[in-house]
Amino acid sequence: MATTSPAVRLFASDVDGTLLTSNHRLTGEVRAAISRARSAGVHVVLASARSALALARIQAQLDLVGEPVVALQGAWVGTVSATGSLTAFARHPIDLSAALAVYEQCERIGTPMSWFTETDWFYSRPAAVVDYEARVTGIAASGQFDADLxxxxxxxxxxxxxxxxxxxxxxxxxxxxxxxxxxxxxxNYLEITARAADKSHGIALVADQLGVGSEQIAAAGDGQNDIGMFRLAARSFAMGNASPIVQGAAGEVVPTNEDSGLAVAIVRALG
Incomplete structure (x- = not known):
């Protein structure tokens, strides 16, 4: 007997504040829901400000290796192999002169910044947040940024x-x-990208690569940078820890990330 395709074929999930708890852990309920989605033939695509290599570490914990990721706020879209090889579907670099202008502004006011390429990241000045970033993402900084180089x-x-x-x-x-x-x-993290970069554009590209229509996409998130994904998707879920603006932009509101709200969203999307 032929089986019917699930109504949802692609579930796009934000990471921090959505997939992960506040202490950057995966709950058992979220793991089980993602496994159930995978068994139903649904592509679970992570969309985050984190780098592709940082997202690959999470994919490995969820048996999602090889699934596309939308990384660096949509500035990089593609796949990461089990050996860490990157295959880009799209890259949206910042114009170098504009990027250096941002660095100079940060230096003028005396605040740190981090500079992310496809595989590396650099910090402009030593700060506690440098160690925090490395600890949370599992990707150590490649060194201190040197504008002259x-x-x-x-x-x-x-x-x-x-x-x-x-x-x-x-x-x-x-x-x-x-x-x-x-x-x-x-x-209050400020994420800066080229204007062409956006999570929703990345998910749209992934959906096209996979042959998935917008009516077969669901998305979950907790930030204003997730609202574009909500508009693209047929089903959208805001986390209970999201702001009123983000909750108002979503079709449904689920429990917080601490209470495995993403698992609730996936179960509802699967029907």
Whole structure:
């Protein structure tokens, strides 16, 4: 007897604040729901500000190796093999001169920034957040950034929260070159990319590669950078820990990431 395809064939999930708890763990309920989705033939695609290699570490824990990822806020879209080889479907680098202008602005106001390429990341000045980033993502920094040696355009620049200067991210955002797009996410992280980069564009490209129509896409997230995915998807789920704006943009609201809300979203999407 022939089986029918599931109504949802692609489930796009944000990572921090959605897939993971606040202490960056996967709950048993979320693991089980993703396994169930995989058994039903659903592609589970991670879409995050994290790098492709950082997302591959999470994929390995969920038996998702080989599935596409939308990394660096959509600036890199592709697959990572079990050996760590990257195959890009799309890359959206920041213009090098614009990227250096952001670095110079950060230096003027005295706040750190991180510079992400396809496989590496660099920090502009020593800060506690450097060790935190490495610990959370499992990817150590490649070294301290040197503007005089910068020849590779970054895919993303991140301005992390600065306890000594709480409005630093907003200051950098207000001074961004017009060719760049900045979004404040999480606990006041400023994620800067080329304007062509966006999670929703990445998911749309992945769906096209997989032959999945928008009516077969579901998405879950907790940030304003996830709203584009909500608009693309037929089913959209905001986490209970999301802001009222994000919850209002989603079709449904599920429990928080601490309470395995993503598992609830996947089960509902599977029907």
């Amino acid at each position: 910068a020849v590779t355009a970054p895919l993303k620049i991140m301005v992390p929260p600065n306890p000594a200067m709480p409005d630093s991210g907003r200051q950098v955002l207000e001074a961004l070159p017009a060719t760049l797009h900045g979004q404040l996410t999480g606990e």
